[in-house]
Amino acid sequence: MSSVPTSSPPLHRLLAQCADAVQAVRDGHSLTDWLSRCPAELRPGAQALSFTVLRRLGAAQAVRAKLAPKNPPPRVDALLVTAIALLWPGETAYAEHTLVDQTVHAVRQRAANSAGFVNAVLRRFLRERDALVAQVEADPVARYNHPRWWQERLSADWPAQWQGLLDANQQRPPMTLRVNPAHGDAAAYLARLAEAGIAARPAGDLFPQALVLDEPRPVQALPGFDAGHASVQDASAQLAAPLLLGQRRPQDLAPGEDWAVLGAGARVLDACAAPGGKTAHLQELGGNALDLLALDADAKRLERVSQNLGRLSLEGSVRAADARDTAAWWDGRPFDAILLDAPCSASGIVRRHPDVRWLRRPGDIPSLAKIQAELLDALWPLLKPGGRLLYATCSVFKAEGQDQIDAFLQRHGDARSREFTRGAGHLLPLADNAAQEDAPRGAPAVTDGFYYALLQKSPSSAPL
Known part of the structure; x- marks a missing residue:
């Protein structure tokens, strides 16, 4: 499930921004750099959606190629791929009809003549989703959502672990803190987090200053963050x-x-x-x-x-x-x-x-x-x-x-x-x-x- 802000801007705007981010990556640009130029009010939602899409990009591109073998214009294609990735089993953060409707809305603002085409492709994907997912996952790039050369290098380096490494890359990482010993030890800061209603746990004895949050939080919510009591690392x-x-x-x-x-x-x-x-x-x-x-x-x-x-x-x-x-x-x-x-x-x-x-x-x-x-x-x-x-x-x-x-x-x-x-x-x-x-x-x-x-x-x- 993708996390998006509760007071989110209109979904069609977030989808458009997410599609632009995906296209920027496909053009060879860093997502971090692109997000730094995204309007501030759209950045959190665009980042959450684009992370989900990029984790499913191999599969979404493979499905789009089956549903529309002729490449649409890049900006339309990016919106199509974005919607398919967000409609993937286990990823939908919105009602399916809402996501389709808002994607079509975003297409109308960019390429009005393509709105009907996008609507038809997405509705067909929903009708045939299980079969399409099974078909494309026979392709290693779609199955693991990593380029083939990357998979081959991992397989050569880590023959027993390479599939586990690829699957691990699909997980959302924990938010981990480093407690500043000048202001107390990790146990004391863990208690401060609990007082603030923030659930966390020690990372393990190999990491004496590290605490892992159950859920990511804005750094401004962390006790004493501005005063240097903890860092994210x-x-x-x-x-x-x-x-x-x-x-x-x-x-x-x-x-x-x-x-x-x-x-x-x-x-x-x-x-x-x-x-x-x-x-x-x-x-x-x-x-x-x-x-x-x-x-x-x-x-x-x-x-x-x-x-x-x-x-x-x-x-x-x-x-x-x-x-x-x-x-x-x-x-x-x-x-x-x-x-x-x-x-x-x-x-x-x-x-x-x-x-x-x-x-x-x-x-x-x-x-x-x-x-x-x-x-x-x-x-x-x-x-x-x-x-x-x-x-x-x-x-x-x-x-x-x-x-x-x-x-x-x-x-x-x-x-x-x-x-x-x-x-x-x-x-x-x-x-x-x-x-x-x-x-x-x-x-x-x-x-x-x-x-x-x-x-x-x-x-x-x-x-x-």
């Missing part, structure tokens, strides 16, 4: 700061592994920092006493880093630069620790960004892997001997995870990868990959898909 993303700073529990380390906790004054680089969630988490755990530099190539996105630090009353230097071009920004002082949250396919966060699967192309993965390798090689010399670098991607593709690190270790004899019993390596967004004891039956996985590798530089490595 997926549980997987909350593993980065404690991994880099050495604040994981001893039982999470593999036998024989140990390392010092980084303390006040440690020089830390967040190399691809925007929008700043992990940057802020580093300073939260570092007691706001790290010598922290947040770097990002996108000056506009860096504004979010400064805003996040400011809301949480945290310190840190923020600079716009390409981390690979070290001559342009590095002052020659080596770092104790570096966080490299590298640009990637975002294949691990598809449930939060359902457009990603339709925007990526097969050639993007080797191109992104090349950039990741360039970043690793450029930043490694900036570490002190004995320093550590945490490589992270929000990807489930091995080319951007374990394969990337295996190749790096071959190139750099002064590096080794630290070992953990859990909470590092490839983290898959499946329900059995994190503590779920208190989760409601059928709840989505607590974690998004991520990859983490903590690389240690040899103490005897020659400095620059």
Whole structure:
């Protein structure tokens, strides 16, 4: 069931906006960027509908092709596909006749001559829906609502889990908070949420600051949000700061592994920092006493880093630069620790960004892997001997995870990868990959898909 605001604008306007969003994605544009330009009063409803449609886009396009083999004009086609996806079994948030009527209304305002055609197609879909759904689900793109190349790559990387990963991407993700320890622990904030009538639960012992809400809420409804008492951040993303700073529990380390906790004054680089969630988490755990530099190539996105630090009353230097071009920004002082949250396919966060699967192309993965390798090689010399670098991607593709690190270790004899019993390596967004004891039956996985590798530089490595 799609969630839409109770005081929603007319449905035909939302459908038109949703169709425009779908067409923008089909034209290769980011849904996030498009929604940022959507009229404010329409944005919540348009986003809710477009998320549903993009999760069903493969199936809806296949049905439209059967019902209307000749392609309609793009804007009419987008409205047709939008309506079919919203009429899909299990997805209807409105009475069927209302959805059909309002779609036809939207078509009349854009292409009046096509209104009768759209009405006929949608009514035929409702009459023959069960048979059409069964027919198109024989096509893997319609069955899994992911491009075929994506399915093949997942199948090669995760032969036992690939279907589960595709199905997980169709779920709506939980809203997860990170409690700021400067204002109390997670148990205290959980009590504050309960007082505010907001149901939540701990994410599990691997994520001591994380609370999962039963239902998403506007951040303004969260106690103390504007004062920095909590932030919104997926549980997987909350593993980065404690991994880099050495604040994981001893039982999470593999036998024989140990390392010092980084303390006040440690020089830390967040190399691809925007929008700043992990940057802020580093300073939260570092007691706001790290010598922290947040770097990002996108000056506009860096504004979010400064805003996040400011809301949480945290310190840190923020600079716009390409981390690979070290001559342009590095002052020659080596770092104790570096966080490299590298640009990637975002294949691990598809449930939060359902457009990603339709925007990526097969050639993007080797191109992104090349950039990741360039970043690793450029930043490694900036570490002190004995320093550590945490490589992270929000990807489930091995080319951007374990394969990337295996190749790096071959190139750099002064590096080794630290070992953990859990909470590092490839983290898959499946329900059995994190503590779920208190989760409601059928709840989505607590974690998004991520990859983490903590690389240690040899103490005897020659400095620059």
